[in-house]
Amino acid sequence: xxxxxxxxxxxxxxxxxxxxxxxxxxxxxxxxxxxxxxxxxxxxxxxxxxxxxxxxxxxxxxxxxxxxxxxxxxxxxxxxxxxxxxxxxxxxxxxxxxxxxxxxxxxxxxxxxxxxxxxxxxxxxxxxxxxxxxxxxxxxxxxxxxxxxxxxxxxxxxxxxxxxxxxxxxxxxxxxxxxxxxxxxxxxxxxxxxxxxxxxxxxxxxxxxxxxxxxxxxxxxxx
Amino acid sequence: xxxxxxxxxxxxxxxxxxxxxxxxxxxxxxxxxxxxxxxxxxxxxxxxxxxxxxxxxxxxxxxxxxxxxxxxxxxxxxxxxxxxxxxxxxxxxxxxxxxxxxxxxxxxxxxxxxxxxxxxxxxxxxxxxxxxxxxxxxxxxxxxxxxxxxxxxxxxxxxxxxxxxxxxxxxxxxxxxxxxxxxxxxxxxxxxxxxxxxxxxxxxxxxxxxxxxxxxxxxxxxxxxxxxxxxxxxxxxxxxxxxxxxxxxxxxxxxxxxxxxxxxxxxxxxxxxxxxxxxxxxxxxxxxxxxxxxxxxxxxxxxxxxxxxxxxxxxxxxxxxxxxxxxxxxxxxxxxxxxxxxxxxxxxxxxxxxxx
Numbered sequence: 001x002x003x004x005x006x007x008x009x010x011x012x013x014x015x016x017x018x019x020x021x022x023x024x025x026x027x028x029x030x031x032x033x034x035x036x037x038x039x040x041x042x043x044x045x046x047x048x049x050x051x052x053x054x055x056x057x058x059x060x061x062x063x064x065x066x067x068x069x070x071x072x073x074x075x076x077x078x079x080x081x082x083x084x085x086x087x088x089x090x091x092x093x094x095x096x097x098x099x100x101x102x103x104x105x106x107x108x109x110x111x112x113x114x115x116x117x118x119x120x121x122x123x124x125x126x127x128x129x130x131x132x133x134x135x136x137x138x139x140x141x142x143x144x145x146x147x148x149x150x151x152x153x154x155x156x157x158x159x160x161x162x163x164x165x166x167x168x169x170x171x172x173x174x175x176x177x178x179x180x181x182x183x184x185x186x187x188x189x190x191x192x193x194x195x196x197x198x199x200x201x202x203x204x205x206x207x208x209x210x211x212x213x214x215x216x217x218x219x220x221x222x223x
Numbered sequence: 224x225x226x227x228x229x230x231x232x233x234x235x236x237x238x239x240x241x242x243x244x245x246x247x248x249x250x251x252x253x254x255x256x257x258x259x260x261x262x263x264x265x266x267x268x269x270x271x272x273x274x275x276x277x278x279x280x281x282x283x284x285x286x287x288x289x290x291x292x293x294x295x296x297x298x299x300x301x302x303x304x305x306x307x308x309x310x311x312x313x314x315x316x317x318x319x320x321x322x323x324x325x326x327x328x329x330x331x332x333x334x335x336x337x338x339x340x341x342x343x344x345x346x347x348x349x350x351x352x353x354x355x356x357x358x359x360x361x362x363x364x365x366x367x368x369x370x371x372x373x374x375x376x377x378x379x380x381x382x383x384x385x386x387x388x389x390x391x392x393x394x395x396x397x398x399x400x401x402x403x404x405x406x407x408x409x410x411x412x413x414x415x416x417x418x419x420x421x422x423x424x425x426x427x428x429x430x431x432x433x434x435x436x437x438x439x440x441x442x443x444x445x446x447x448x449x450x451x452x453x454x455x456x457x458x459x460x461x462x463x464x465x466x467x468x469x470x471x472x473x474x475x476x477x478x479x480x481x482x483x484x485x486x487x488x489x490x491x492x493x494x495x496x497x498x499x500x501x502x503x504x505x506x507x508x509x510x511x512x513x514x515x516x517x518x519x520x521x522x523x524x525x526x527x528x529x530x531x532x533x534x535x536x537x538x539x540x541x542x543x544x545x546x547x548x549x550x551x552x553x554x555x556x557x558x559x560x561x562x563x564x565x566x567x568x569x570x571x572x573x574x575x576x577x578x579x
Contacts, residue, residue, distance in 0.1 A: 010377070114483040115370045115451070132349060160352050162317070164482060167475045169352040176369065176379065 006198045011179030011186065012117035015054075017198045022057050022110065022119075025202035028221045037062070039110075044165060056165070057110040057202075064104045064125075064141045064214075103128050104141055108213070110202070111164055118178040119202060121209050122163055122170045135160065138171070146212045158212075173212060181208065246560035250544050251402040253281035255326050257288075258336040259309075261296045265343055268299035276336065280400050281323025281544060282563050284360045285309050285316060285339075287398060292341060306346035307354070309339050314472055315347050318354045319363045320455075321563055327542040327571040328455045328478070331469035350475075361394050364565055371451040371566035372414060374484045381413040397564045405564060414566055417448055417487055417555045447488055450558055451567045454481040454504055458576045459539075466540075469573070481505075487554060497557050498550035501541065501572065508536045508574055536577035543570055 006017025013021065026039040043055045109122040125133035125141065135158075139147050149157050163170040185204050186196040196204065200222070207217040259275040266272070275295035277288055289307055309316040311329055316339070326337055346353070353359070369379040385393070389411050396404035456479040463469055472478070485500045502509045541548045543561045562568045 115374050162352055164480070168350060169348065 007186075007196055007201055008117070009183075009195075011181075011183035013119070013198070013201055014117065015112055015114065017201065018112040018119060019055070020198050021201040021203075022055070024199035025206065025221075026057060028203060032218045032220045042109075056112070058107070059109075060107040062106045062108070062215075064106060065102055104133060104137070106141075106213075108215070109163070109170070110206075113175055116175045116178065118175050118182070119205055119209075120175045121173045121213070123172075123213055124168075124170045132169070135171070141214070143211070143214050146214075149212075173209060178205070248402060250561060251280075251282060251400055251405075253323060253544055254278045255281060255322060256336040258338050259292050259295075260338065260340050261299060262310075262340050262342045264345075265301060266299050267301040272296055272299045274338075275341075279322045281321065281326075282397065283322055283400070284318060284320075284363075285322055285325075286318050286354050286356060286360050289356070296341070296343070300343055303344060305343045308342050308346055308351060310342070311337075311339055312471055314474070315351050317351065317475070319352070319360070321569060323545060324453075324455065324569040324571060327545055328457060329472060331457075331540070331573060332466040333545075357398075364394060364397065365390065367565040367567055368412070372412075374449045374451045375415050375566065376413075385411055415448070417450065417558055447486060449484040450487050450500070450554075451562075452481075452483065452485045452500070452504070453567050453569045454483070454501070454572060455479075455570070456481065456505065456572045456574060458536075458574045460576050462575055463539075485554070487558075495554050496550060497541070497548055497552050497554050500554045500557075501538065501550070501570065505536075505538075505572075505574070507577060508538050537575040538572065539575055540573040541570060542572075543568065 006014050006020065008014070022041065026041060029036070030038040037059060039057045039059045041055050042058045104125050104127060106123055106125050110119050111122055113120045125138045127133060146158075157174055158171055159174060160169050161172045162168070182196075182201070182205060185208070203217065203221050206215075207222060210217055255278070257275075257277045257279050259277060261272060261274075263271075272295055275292045277291050279285070279288055286307065308318070311325075314329070316325055326333070330337065365382070369382045372379040372382050382390075389408060392404065393408045393412070395401070396408060457472070457477060458479070459469060481504055483504060485503055487500070488495055538550070541550060543557065546561075548557070558568050
């Protein structure tokens with residue numbers, strides 16, 4: 001399929017393009033993020049009513065540990081040092097004791113929006129007993145830059161909405177303006193003014209969006 | 224107030240401004256009589272209060288009725304803070320869905336008055352997103368308007384460029400069911416519209432013509448456009464004789480919700496009907512073209528045509544604004560006359576599942 005037809009001039013992407021881009025993203029993530037769990041491609045199997053290529057990307061049970069001081073360290077089982085945001089080393093004995101109380105689990109879903117024609121990030125947090133975390137608690141796990149943005153615009157940045165397929169409240173990053181900065185990314189990264197190849201669309205998108213929720217994209221994925 | 228509407232009559236006449244205003248007026252005046260009961264766990268008075276009787280606008284939202292309902296119950300409530308929610312036969316109601324749509328979807332056989340239960344405590348926050356009263360409903364409305372704008376115009380600049388006071392007035396007109404004010408304000412939203420199938424004029428220079436997802440051919444006729452649609456699909460596994468026999472809904476998982484635009488296609492000599500629109504969203508329910516009389520069908524794939532009607536899925540009922548729709552009606556008429564104030568067309572569908 002002609003990739004130029006899948007990634008549109010204005011930074012948007014078609015459903016077909018999203019499907020290709022999502023698989024490429026999941027593959028690259030697996031190859032370059034050996035210490036992190038991989039994204040899975042979840043088909044909407046119980047929905048006989050939806051077209052079979054309707055799917056979303058899912059990354060679940062990412063653990064974020066809260067240290068005693070209340071500031072968050074991001075860690076996943078077996079993660080390497082590159083992934084730590086703070087420079088202070090963690091007292092491992094304290095971690096082991098507190099894992100049960102302080103562990104926050106996060107699920108991330110990347111869903112295609114037919115209305116905005118861009119991907120959207122949905123996420124939710126819960127404690128080890130499955131109880132959902134409130135936005136106040138989640139804010140403490142987010143990078144501080146995201147928190148100040150949240151404070152400035154209550155209604156338009158991270159909002160609590162219903163997951164499009166799961167009938168539960170999730171948090172969503174508002175997609176308004178996505179296509180504009182994707183277009184900027186695309187223009188600045190190509191010297192000959194070529195269209196962004198569809199395989200890199202989600203990678204580029206996530207390199208920006210992931211940072212909002214504290215997930216880094218390894219540079220090797222952007223090649 | 225029963226909302227009865229002869230759709231066929233109106234469509235047969237050539238759409239004039241007068242008739243269109245009449246259809247939209249009916250939509251805005253449509254209302255559901257509600258009988259609201261306080262949940263028994265929250266009755267702290269003896270005798271328990273009688274139910275509240277409220278007329279709910281179809282295009283409105285349940286949280287906006289709270290100020291009318293609360294006076295009936297405030298003396299009966301246990302002490303504490305309010306967190307209000309509604310349920311129908313135990314099913315928590317999604318407050319951001321217009322009241323008329325909830326009614327059309329959940330009551331296969333329309334129930335008048337519609338018996339709902341109100342709760343002031345124990346908000347089910349694991350299943351319902353929070354509602355902070357009118358502010359939440361307004362935010363939801365504006366966001367839906369922006370999403371519709373993205374679909375129709377390719378961006379939401381038109382909504383963002385509206386002045387704060389115009390946005391406020393627009394929302395107030397919807398809250399109050401004030402069609403005159405809304406009609407005066409809606410040109411300011413600058414939302415493109417679909418050419419009525421009946422209209423012979425090609426409004427090429429019209430400022431209302433759609434951009435973004437719109438394709439215009441050599442003659443300047445709008446050929447394709449994207450239409451904001453929210454489709455709510457309820458499926459039953461067995462066929463039924465009467466609507467009363469449709470089983471009740473226990474969870475929202477029984478509804479498939481499609482928030483997806485319809486690609487409106489205009490082909491020379493062919494009318495894009497409501498059926499075409501729904502089939503584009505639900506390909507599993509495409510009726511066998513050979514069964515339709517006098518119609519030119521597209522080529523069917525061999526596996527689909529081998530399947531008999533019984534084993535294929537079937538569209539049993541399509542409701543928009545409380546009207547049971549004839550599927551042959553031109554989709555452009557349906558959209559222009561029956562959409563909600565945020566420019567979304569909400570369609571409730573009851574289907575029989577395909578047998579596998």
